[in-house]
Amino acid sequence: MKTVLITGFEPFEGARINPSWEAARQLNERMIGGVKVVARQLPCVFGTSLEVLEQAIDELDPVLVIAVALAGGRTDISVERVAINIDDARIADNAGNQPIDKPIIAAGPAAYFSTLPIKAIISAIREAGIPASVSQTAGTFVCNHVMYGLLHRLRRRKARAGLIHIPCSPEQAIERPGTPSMSQASVVLALEMAISIALTVEKDICLEGGATH
Amino acid sequence: MKTVLITGFEPFEGARINPSWEAARQLNERMIGGVKVVARQLPCVFGTSLEVLEQAIDELDPVLVIAVALAGGRTDISVERVAINIDDARIADNAGNQPIDKPIIAAGPAAYFSTLPIKAIISAIREAGIPASVSQTAGTFVCNHVMYGLLHRLRRRKARAGLIHIPCSPEQAIERPGTPSMSQASVVLALEMAISIALTVEKDICLEGGATH
Amino acid sequence: MKTVLITGFEPFEGARINPSWEAARQLNERMIGGVKVVARQLPCVFGTSLEVLEQAIDELDPVLVIAVALAGGRTDISVERVAINIDDARIADNAGNQPIDKPIIAAGPAAYFSTLPIKAIISAIREAGIPASVSQTAGTFVCNHVMYGLLHRLRRRKARAGLIHIPCSPEQAIERPGTPSMSQASVVLALEMAISIALTVEKDICLEGGATH
């Protein structure tokens, strides 16, 4: 049976939960368009996160890989456009690593674009009544590291891949008043839409999703 | 039968809907703690909004009045602490009025504090998993106008009253990417909790809800 | 000789400096419109701050009192419109006090409006090329406490009084990237304009300065 691999991250920066994993795990074993979803948790650690991801890819040979990550402060489902070949950690990862200006893949290209149909995905999520937009940067921490490594790994395969950032959970926003949040139900629905669209839409649609800066 | 009056506003500033009315109307005729909720829409107009509100109060003689209003850009349910005796309109209201630095009630006091148990309300909403906080200002537009006029009108009565601001709806956030939003289901649940607490909690609880500025 | 009293606060929340005092002290002994400016530092402590302020008022009998305070996160010079009769401390003050929902003056009114010509002041500051706006809330911490206590103390006198919030200094923004800031030169110039206008403009001008919420 064909599989989709969806990943979420373990908690980081002292948090008790990470809503990216809480959402991803809801989709484990779900069938979407005849394809089985498998959810895996990634450590929030440079290097190791990619090892765990690559093992899962070897094991499952998925037709689609979507990494999900938390972007505290963002207001909507943000589908990343591009990953860049650099690690620059503002804070230490969960193993205490804090690389500064190190390439992820020594001889890799400067960046990889997501191979997901990002515009079709945000369009479908919006049609479901959930705010979504394109993000032009996945940062330079473990999320970008995983997205770049994932796209590098799959660069010669047909499997599509990309990363989707989600807002804080309501529970996190209660602890830090003023933080935008999104309910888990909306996040899970949005991820379902993303998987469904990525499995069926061959060529991305033409929809404005840029930023002036 | 005892009644609770809950109000929402009509759309303003060119919007097609106002989620404050969309939420309030969901509660119309709902029974909460043996009390019947009546929802009414207020025009987004200085003066007229208060006339419509006062007519409803005369007609219903409610034990509790909660005005609900949209606060585009806010991230959570924000329960207003205080209304001040000034109209200062950044934009024209729906009738084209744009008062600047005019008192709402000529001989009225500078401000009225909400008579809702605001801390108990935010505590209950948070326990339901919905972000909520105290707001120290309801602005100087029609929302503050209605809250001040309402509290002035009820100043010698036992009926409690106050104003609750809500975030943009997801639909509005889709049109303006980057805007925080909250689903209608969460807003309606939060308003239900607010009504229920205001009907039952006599003395407000001690819970930090301040702002350093 | 007539005097103007300008106050700044000592550092709080672990900061090493407070740009409100750094700016206020630059104006000490300055002559503005034939009136001598005296700068005093206030402790960031409920109660004591007002005692120090009232001693200075007794000693100097100023014709004008402007309290200056830091509002980290704000982008411009914000002239406060109103102070409310409540202490609600999100963090402890410098003496460890953290009052919650306590009135500042037990039998005082709910609020006092600034007696400064706030619109004329922001207009003059803007004409000098410096961003400025009206703020509808001074929070519920020591700044609001001082503003309320000051206006209460002077409620039967002719001396004008109010509070002006300023952004973080560039040095503070360097430590917390993403924080808006303003140079000390601009802040000092803005405070000079505020003093000058408050000494000369009898009746405030009509200028929109409201907030929709």
Add this chain to the structure above:
Amino acid sequence: MKTVLITGFEPFEGARINPSWEAARQLNERMIGGVKVVARQLPCVFGTSLEVLEQAIDELDPVLVIAVALAGGRTDISVERVAINIDDARIADNAGNQPIDKPIIAAGPAAYFSTLPIKAIISAIREAGIPASVSQTAGTFVCNHVMYGLLHRLRRRKARAGLIHIPCSPEQAIERPGTPSMSQASVVLALEMAISIALTVEKDICLEGGATH
């Protein structure tokens, strides 16, 4: 004589001035480290902006090229790390073009990293008391277009190049209260430091400048 080319943009999105050009022009003919600065204005137009820039490069054969652009809403001097090979215009440019998801250079790589010593530059600007940080995205509008095209053009040359975003001017912030701003004097000083460092620091320093997302 060796030259540095610094560019600013013409106004866009209905603005009357563009502070990027107002700052850049202040540096025209300035000598920095024995090198002459030449300032040129670029049209805010896809394609044409790069033609004007390449003509200037042909004419001047500069040892260093720094493009300066406005990033309304940002709080500090932000030195861009990377430019990506995509045009995606949220608004039309000054010639009415609104490309969506078009590569800038058909066979170009996904991205180019700035060849400026970006960490040494932000360190020097901060030491001068001016807030500065690394930005992980230059957007997908004309700024990113120019930065990508510039780095592509110089990819086999020794001349260093990059793009620096600046905040709104105080005048712009006065028109849109709430917008962060920076004085022209600070912007010009920061650009001078950037030029000076780029001319003298061979190998960039190790300084954290990342983003978690």
